[in-house]
Amino acid sequence: MVTLLLDSTRLEVVLSGAERVLAFRKGNVEIERSAISKVQLTDDAWTWLRGVPSPGTHVRGVIAMGTWRSAGGDDFAIVRRRRPSVVIDLDGHPEFERIILTTRHGLALVQALRVEGADEPADVVEIAAETGTTPVQPAAPVRKPRTRKAPTAAPVV
Template sequence: MANLRVHADRLEVELTGAEKTLAFRGGDLVVQRDDIRSATITDDPWIWIRGIRTRGTEIPLVVAAGVWKYHGGSDFVLVKGKRQAIVLDLSAGEFARLILTTNHAAELVERLRVAAAPEPDGDA
């Protein structure tokens, strides 16, 4: 399962070797924090997949990994089975949406929210 790392300025999606092979992708994904418009937790990630697969692997309800193209752009999908997933809508970058299964969706959303909170200005 991909390792998701939240930094102050970016989210890194570190793919395993098998995931890179299934997705036909050579490297990991990096998304700037400012580009994340929304984060949604879903128990059925399969209904969020839109368009047609242009690069990657798909066995319906088992695994979907790679790039899906739709009329407005491209999405990166890494869905395994019927696990909980996070859907990230993006405003800029390589993809319009990331759909990623993870065992830690709630924690990820919380870390994205907390890290994005404004810092106090020091005036009391």
């Protein structure tokens, strides 16, 4: 899971060692706060991927990590399975047009971006806690319990 650090001037996507390897990236992704044009929450990040991973890792339906190149511009993705995600549209970023991240802190990120940031970088969840806003994630879909058919007796011949 990526860590999101936000201060008054920038958002930093801190990647773990495994994420760096799978994304073929040496450092973290840094985004100037002024370059963020729109932030959207989504339940299915896979629909937002465009182009092909180059360089990156893609296992359909499991993970998508790295840079995705397309005619519309380059995107950076860290997507795991079908989990809640955030899509950050950028304007004027030198490297990417869009950032797609699987994170359970998407709502906290949206709320923290609305608040004036501090001078020191802080975790997005901590900022939401300080402002008194409690991030609420949508409830997980309710799944019906699996029922099995009762075995039937074989006809006697």
